[in-house]
Amino acid sequence: MSSYDDFEAFEQAVPLSQRAMAQAAPPYLEGLNPAQRDAVEALEGPVLMLAGAGTGKTRALTARIAHLLATGTARPNEILAVTFTNKAAREMKERVSGLMGHTVEGMPWLGTFHAICVKLLRRHAELVDLKSNFTILDTDDQLRLFKQLIQAAGIDEKRWPPRMLSGIVDNWKNRAWTPDSVPASEANAFDRRAVELYGQYQARLRTLNAVDFGDLLLHMLTIFQAHDDILQHYRRWFRYILVDEYQDTNVAQYMWLRLLAGGHKNICCVGDDDQSIYGWRGAEVGNILRFETDFPGAKVIRLEQNYRSTPHILAAASGVIAANKGRLGKTLWTESEEGEKVRLIGHWDGEEEARWVGEELEALGHGTRGMEPVPLDRCAILVRASHQMRAFEDRFLTIGLPYRVIGGPRFYERMEIRDAMAYFRLATSPDDDLAFERIVNTPKRGLGDKAQQKIQVTARTNGVSLLEGARLLLASKGLTGKGAAALSDLIAGVDRWARAARDPGQSHIELAEQILDEAGYTLMWQNDKTPEAPGRLENLKELVKALEEFENLQGFLEHVALIMDNEAEDDVAKVTLMTLHAAKGLEFPVVFLPGWEDGLFPSQRSMDESGLKGLEEERRLAYVGITRAERLCTISFAANRRVYGQWQSALPSRFIDELPEAHVEVLTPPGLYGGGYGAAGMASGLAAGASPEIMERQRSDLHERAARADVYNSPGWRRMQARAAERPMSQPRETRTMVIDAEAVSAFSVGERVFHQKFGYGEVTDIEGDKLAVAFDKAGVKKVLAKFLLPAAQAGDVPF
């Protein structure tokens, strides 16, 4: 009964391969430096590859796999290679294929911890009271379950928010604690009821035949610990183990790896203790720090030659990270030429900071500071918290600077949303084959592989879309019986929806609901008994609600297409906006690091919650940020910032004081030129065209803010001033006159031509305060806020 029995047979069906290549000159070794080569060739026994930022870690890792395969040391299916993200796994697969010069047949065990555990768990599910077709709950489902349990237990939801409970349980799972192995000391800290609820939650999951992400690992651990035969089997099977981003492993993952590597100890862990930034979700830097103790005789290889950044950038990063205790220690070096120093600049407030970055980006695009013009897609702005992106988005929308945000909402990636969108796409463009393919048998209509193949063939031979092909197939009686009836139903539906979508009198919201109902899609989820079904229905409701902001389905689909696939959608170069966390592993020629203020970065919360440990993780985040830059890195801070609607002043980040002076150039912000404190200097930079009232208002505003900011007494600021004073002033520097956007203050007038990001061009027809009625050329009459409008004349050179 156990699928475990045929496991071996299944795996061994994959042929031994690549032995013949063993004698050939190995192209995958070309260009590796001695350390990298060491890391590639030390195949036997435990190896720790300490790979600093930009030292060619992935290169070495993939070459190592290629080496294992090419020398015939291991077959593709005997290598266990784990990553944290699907992206990393995909990339590794591609690069191994590239190195081998052909597609690597079946590396079934190259994947994320979770993907590999799913695979294993499906084979052994019955050992933990699951069926092998168990479902995997996402965070939403998990939260809903906890909520139900809390309510059922009659506990006050205010005192025990589901989120908190779910967080606690997640934490426990990260540490490989099952309900009965949670230490008493922990339990007391949270109330024993949390442990009870944890137990109930697990019981509920079992009856639902479901697991959450943490369970994937935990269940496998349980199985390995309770069934030695199974453990021994996999120990023998996975002859070589590779782990990427080892510094990010949590306790459960660590135990899992130790169990599997326990026999032969052929484990190669790659990581960088200085880039451990996921402690808050259970990652244990200790795992990497302890490696040599865990695996006595481990070979430690340091990759220290950096191929990414200039010496100034590396020195700045090293200076900051040096303040951390308990590091394994690495010294990055590079052969690259000196380049620019890291630039440091302070601003009055967050808006000015955004404005300045925008101007810098424009200047870089034209070529400045003796640099080649730098297109926007080579630049990135890395922030600590996603809400910091807003100021930049606002500014970039205003000046029409193309940008993309990484790590946005994942809403549109959900299965049910994609299905629904596919239906909408068919309604607006019936020839959308991808959409047709997606929904032709969703919900199940009895149009299986056979029927779909027939449709494909008919469409292809006639050179028409799938929908038309389906029509032809029906007309030619190529499909009969139940399938034919279902297909003709679907086609009739699409025709009806397409007609309705063209009808201007038809509400697109009603149409959307109608489509989902008539297609039987809503019903499908209503009848679905799995725990995630209610959530999916809720998401669908949300999707329909999101439609309200748009004039028609078409407009909505366009909008979503843009935010979904902005990589491939258009070829306009865009500056990248993302969090520091999301930037790990990436690199950009030009990097801006705004918001370096104490409290924001390092984050106050982080320090409050985790003390010195938290601060050190923030510092590693700073290190990650700086080391993303290849040629130019600019750090900035603002004296004043609006936080939750409240103006707050802040001191420059303590990390700024840790930057080695020799590698930093302090820029004087335009308004502060000449060193005068604040307001006077700022005021002189006011746009000449602004009306006296506006000028006065902004001047007093600045005085008020300046008065509130004690930033000028901070060590960071004083040092900055001192450095600025030391610098010979004769040297012409790039200060631009500050442009105060008068359009943000001045009102529009009736009859004026305006431009809106979403709706395009139009004419103002009515004004009520800051709310304007605008007759848009394409989108019709809409009420919009003035701040979303640009005078049409100014939008002329906006590339949208």
Next chain:
DNA sequence: CCTCATATACTTTTT
């Protein structure tokens, strides 16, 4: 049952 108003919280994120 649905809508509106008030309260509340609110890093970082992958699977």
Next chain:
DNA sequence: GTATATGAGG
């Protein structure tokens, strides 16, 4: 300041 969640009221 904004999004979200809950409770009251229509």
